[in-house]
Amino acid sequence: MSNTKSYHMSTDDFRRHGKEMIDWIADYYETVESYPVLARARPGEVAASLGDELPVHGEGFSKILRDATEKILPGLTHWQSPGFHAYFPANTSGPAILGELLSAGLGVQGMLWSTSPACTEVETRVLDLLAELLGLPESYRSTGNGGGVIQDSASSAVLCALIAARERDSGQRSNRVGCDGTQVAYCSTQTHSSLEKAMGVAGLGRANLRQIEVDERFALDAERLAVQIRSDRAAGLRPIFVCATLGTTSSNAVDPIADIGRICSEEGLWFHVDAAMSGTAAICPEYRHLNDGVEYADSYCFNPHKWMFTNFDCSCFWVADRAALVGALSILPEYLANEATRSGAVFDYRDWQIPLGRRFRALKLWFVLRYYGVEGLRYHIRRHIELTGKLVAWIEADPHFEIVAPAPFNLVCFRYRGSDGLNQRIMEELNEGGEIFLTHTRLNGRFVLRLCVGQARTELEHVEKAWNLVAATAERLRRIVPLTEIDQLS
Amino acid sequence: MSNTKSYHMSTDDFRRHGKEMIDWIADYYETVESYPVLARARPGEVAASLGDELPVHGEGFSKILRDATEKILPGLTHWQSPGFHAYFPANTSGPAILGELLSAGLGVQGMLWSTSPACTEVETRVLDLLAELLGLPESYRSTGNGGGVIQDSASSAVLCALIAARERDSGQRSNRVGCDGTQVAYCSTQTHSSLEKAMGVAGLGRANLRQIEVDERFALDAERLAVQIRSDRAAGLRPIFVCATLGTTSSNAVDPIADIGRICSEEGLWFHVDAAMSGTAAICPEYRHLNDGVEYADSYCFNPHKWMFTNFDCSCFWVADRAALVGALSILPEYLANEATRSGAVFDYRDWQIPLGRRFRALKLWFVLRYYGVEGLRYHIRRHIELTGKLVAWIEADPHFEIVAPAPFNLVCFRYRGSDGLNQRIMEELNEGGEIFLTHTRLNGRFVLRLCVGQARTELEHVEKAWNLVAATAERLRRIVPLTEIDQLS
Numbered sequence: 001m002s003n004t005k006s007y008h009m010s011t012d013d014f015r016r017h018g019k020e021m022i023d024w025i026a027d028y029y030e031t032v033e034s035y036p037v038l039a040r041a042r043p044g045e046v047a048a049s050l051g052d053e054l055p056v057h058g059e060g061f062s063k064i065l066r067d068a069t070e071k072i073l074p075g076l077t078h079w080q081s082p083g084f085h086a087y088f089p090a091n092t093s094g095p096a097i098l099g100e101l102l103s104a105g106l107g108v109q110g111m112l113w114s115t116s117p118a119c120t121e122v123e124t125r126v127l128d129l130l131a132e133l134l135g136l137p138e139s140y141r142s143t144g145n146g147g148g149v150i151q152d153s154a155s156s157a158v159l160c161a162l163i164a165a166r167e168r169d170s171g172q173r174s175n176r177v178g179c180d181g182t183q184v185a186y187c188s189t190q191t192h193s194s195l196e197k198a199m200g201v202a203g204l205g206r207a208n209l210r211q212i213e214v215d216e217r218f219a220l221d222a223e224r225l226a227v228q229i230r231s232d233r234a235a236g237l238r239p240i241f242v243c244a245t246l247g248t249t250s251s252n253a254v255d256p257i258a259d260i261g262r263i264c265s266e267e268g269l270w271f272h273v274d275a276a277m278s279g280t281a282a283i284c285p286e287y288r289h290l291n292d293g294v295e296y297a298d299s300y301c302f303n304p305h306k307w308m309f310t311n312f313d314c315s316c317f318w319v320a321d322r323a324a325l326v327g328a329l330s331i332l333p334e335y336l337a338n339e340a341t342r343s344g345a346v347f348d349y350r351d352w353q354i355p356l357g358r359r360f361r362a363l364k365l366w367f368v369l370r371y372y373g374v375e376g377l378r379y380h381i382r383r384h385i386e387l388t389g390k391l392v393a394w395i396e397a398d399p400h401f402e403i404v405a406p407a408p409f410n411l412v413c414f415r416y417r418g419s420d421g422l423n424q425r426i427m428e429e430l431n432e433g434g435e436i437f438l439t440h441t442r443l444n445g446r447f448v449l450r451l452c453v454g455q456a457r458t459e460l461e462h463v464e465k466a467w468n469l470v471a472a473t474a475e476r477l478r479r480i481v482p483l484t485e486i487d488q489l490s
Numbered sequence: 491m492s493n494t495k496s497y498h499m500s501t502d503d504f505r506r507h508g509k510e511m512i513d514w515i516a517d518y519y520e521t522v523e524s525y526p527v528l529a530r531a532r533p534g535e536v537a538a539s540l541g542d543e544l545p546v547h548g549e550g551f552s553k554i555l556r557d558a559t560e561k562i563l564p565g566l567t568h569w570q571s572p573g574f575h576a577y578f579p580a581n582t583s584g585p586a587i588l589g590e591l592l593s594a595g596l597g598v599q600g601m602l603w604s605t606s607p608a609c610t611e612v613e614t615r616v617l618d619l620l621a622e623l624l625g626l627p628e629s630y631r632s633t634g635n636g637g638g639v640i641q642d643s644a645s646s647a648v649l650c651a652l653i654a655a656r657e658r659d660s661g662q663r664s665n666r667v668g669c670d671g672t673q674v675a676y677c678s679t680q681t682h683s684s685l686e687k688a689m690g691v692a693g694l695g696r697a698n699l700r701q702i703e704v705d706e707r708f709a710l711d712a713e714r715l716a717v718q719i720r721s722d723r724a725a726g727l728r729p730i731f732v733c734a735t736l737g738t739t740s741s742n743a744v745d746p747i748a749d750i751g752r753i754c755s756e757e758g759l760w761f762h763v764d765a766a767m768s769g770t771a772a773i774c775p776e777y778r779h780l781n782d783g784v785e786y787a788d789s790y791c792f793n794p795h796k797w798m799f800t801n802f803d804c805s806c807f808w809v810a811d812r813a814a815l816v817g818a819l820s821i822l823p824e825y826l827a828n829e830a831t832r833s834g835a836v837f838d839y840r841d842w843q844i845p846l847g848r849r850f851r852a853l854k855l856w857f858v859l860r861y862y863g864v865e866g867l868r869y870h871i872r873r874h875i876e877l878t879g880k881l882v883a884w885i886e887a888d889p890h891f892e893i894v895a896p897a898p899f900n901l902v903c904f905r906y907r908g909s910d911g912l913n914q915r916i917m918e919e920l921n922e923g924g925e926i927f928l929t930h931t932r933l934n935g936r937f938v939l940r941l942c943v944g945q946a947r948t949e950l951e952h953v954e955k956a957w958n959l960v961a962a963t964a965e966r967l968r969r970i971v972p973l974t975e976i977d978q979l980s
Binding site for chain 2: 008014017026046052053078080096102105113119126130174177194197311328329372456
């Protein structure tokens with residue numbers, strides 16, 4: 001006798017509520033420009049609205065959804081707003097959202113090939129095709145000795161690369177008996193802080209990361225890198241790893257990867273290329289030169305969840321020698337490794353990442369690539385770069401402003417010709433205004449405004465509005481803010 | 491003049507295709523029992539079906555969805571089938587899927603409180619309420635010195651705990667200049683392999699993990715632990731960390747956490763409790779004793795994405811002293827830490843995890859807790875344990891079978907009274923049959939069948955069917971498989 005009592009949502013109710021949720025999301029995208037881009041919630045405000053107790057008895061889905069509207073929405077910073085120009089883009093799209101929905105609905109685990117073969121094989125194939133689209137070398141394909149895997153973030157990708165480098169250098173000794181503080185890694189002063197964090201996580205020590213000076217374009221100075229490596233070797237240390245960046249977070253600087261790659265090749269160092277921010281540009285033939293020199297790289301990462309309409313998390317990570325990665329992260333002792341895995345007939349992706357479990361993240365990427373097609377993706381990437389170019393021209397034409405770093409893709413670093421304090425005030429006023437959200441960085445010690453053009457629906461009208469707001473706000477503040485106050489802020 | 495050309499999915503199309511996808515998923519759940527639970531795809535089969543090229547021009551969503559049906563479905567192992575009894579449950583539910591959908595639709599980043607305050611505050615509040623529901627100590631709440639965070643997996647949670655322990659012991663020295671191979675951690679021979687992997691990742695060395703022997707119930711022997719710690723200290727090593735498990739993956743064994751906790755407390759070791767598999771039981775007052783002794787723990791983890799109807803990834807991780815965790819994982823040097831973060835007024839969750847970016851994962855957990863209500867969740871957890879009890883009784887009543895480990899919750903370890911080879915053949919035949927999927931482990935050197943009762947819709951009829959299939963397959967194989975062949979397999 002079957003007991004049929006159940007608190008589960010029936011499939012009929014799922015159909016009904018699921019469609020309500022789809023409409024809710026469509027409504028959200030249709031109205032997202034009506035919300036202040038940067039959340040105005042004060043600390044604790046959202047938490048207080050949620051109540052102090054879990055419900056004893058279940059609540060209706062409509063009530064839950066109403067609470068999402070009333071309590072969650074006011075506490076969000078709207079990353080999908082066309083007026084979002086802060087940090088980095090984390091753009092999404094219809095096909096990506098529906099791919100994530102399908103992944104959640106199927107609820108399969110991809111930790112081993114056998115726990116859901118399609119979960120592994122779609123990922124491997126899509127990353128092979130994407131490697132080709134980006135002009136990455138043959139060695140990165142699963143058909144050779146390499147292969148690609150989806151990580152949650154570029155932070156995790158660089159950590160995995162670093163551990164693979166650590167073990168290649170130590171012959172698995174660090175994995176077995178621990179690190180000894182003699183291994184050294186290299187990046188530039190502009191490299192994302194996730195590498196410094198990874199040095200700590202991996203037991204190598206943050207102080208063993210050498211942050212090499214950059215040139216006037218904020219790109220790593222390869223000469224200085226070579227000198228530092230020799231100096232470290234002379235001091236009895238073991239150089240193991242170099243990270244170069246194609247499009248730094250701070251200013252979108254492009255490191256000279258061919259020069260760096262040759263040094264790594266001569267010195268026998270693991271060379272990782274972080275193209276998280278800007279790697280998408282290489283899907284356009286005219287920007288593929290971005291990847292010149294990548295043939296020297298042992299690993300490469302770019303984030304479709306930043307600038308390719310695929311919602312977070314989807315960070316694509318390739319290695320030229322998958323055995324080095326798997327050897328560093330596999331938990332099976334070698335004598336238990338199976339022939340199928342070793343031969344490359346199947347990949348067990350748990351051995352390509354830190355966690356064991358994994359969702360079917362390749363679905364959303366596969367949906368995006370197919371729905372847009374290569375030309376559809378290229379169109380929007382080119383459009384973002386074109387709009388960025390217009391913005392650069394407007395800034396250059398205004399004598400009150402200056403561009404402070406090259407803008408090769410879709411990020412502009414600029415400042416009002418005035419004190420740091422005035423620039424900070426301009427940014428704060430703009431963000432409080434709610435129509436746009438932009439953030440800052442420091443370059444050559446100065447406070448610099450950053451404006452990124454990367455949300456899916458950011459169009460000419462939005463960039464025009466942003467620029468007009470920036471210029472008008474600067475002009476207004478210049479007149480009303482006493483100079484002494486500005487100086488105090490500097 | 492706005493350029494309106496676009497390859498994006500319009501909101502109208504999103505409404506239409508989104509509803510198609512919702513119906514597709516509902517249809518899937520209505521028919522999931524018609525598919526073989528374990529995928530029958532051969533290596534390379536799915537990949538070959540996907541074609542060798544990315545489309546130049548975008549494809550219609552209906553075509554993409556049709557491919558998902560024709561090419562993906564046959565390559566899946568159906569984790570949501572009521573006949574899935576393998577590994578661990580990774581169950582999901584309507585409200586969880588729709589929470590994930592909302593998270594994908596909003597597309598916000600929760601790396602900092604300010605990048606979307608609601609993303610952080612819902613998570614903090616929900617984990618506070620959940621801590622109360624599980625009977626976890628006051629110290630784990632955000633209102634004290636502790637707090638909870640959602641990790642992608644218990645693997646990542648134990649890695650974070652281990653790094654916090656490493657830094658507490660070394661006074662941030664390991665983070666700064668690297669590990670020195672003298673720090674030692676402890677677990678049992680039955681602890682999940684993710685800890686051994688974490689020892690390697692964290693630069694501590696896998697050989698510095700002491701796997702303590704277990705008792706006849708496969709639970710860690712606290713006496714032996716104390717002896718090993720003393721012996722390591724005498725050898726000049728630094729014991730730093732102990733992991734105890736509530737419900738091991740292999741046999742669901744429950745370590746004596748009060749005894750282990752007292753030892754950790756006396757010795758000053760970081761004590762982590764991994765309740766990933768079975769912690770959900772503590773939401774029922776009659777199983778809350780599971781957590782007796784957890785007041786000694788520095789950190790605790792349980793996975794709603796295993797046995798609480800919340801789709802992967804959702805691993806809840808609490809610490810008693812958040813400053814220790816944040817201090818180990820924050821990339822800001824201490825002199826730059828801000829007062830708001832330190833005072834607990836806001837949490838920046840990037841400092842509670844390995845990656846920088848993070849999705850709004852708390853939404854699905856919040857949806858599940860509200861939709862089911864506390865009593866709804868308890869009903870289904872009790873029901874799974876009750877069904878497991880029935881299965882145990884049937885096995886015990888059959889003289890051909892034996893139970894080989896206690897079954898405190900929803901996992902049964904048993905074997906046919908025959909050779910290991912025969913048991914392996916039984917498992918393989920059952921899995922090839924497609925109606926159920928179960929996996930194995932080794933206990934006391936013998937091949938043991940594991941049957942887990944944890945999928946959302948697994949009911950009495952499914953457990954009955956599974957048992958009848960097991961018994962009938964065993965009986966049939968015992969008669970037809972020549973003894974010599976069985977012995978060769980052993």
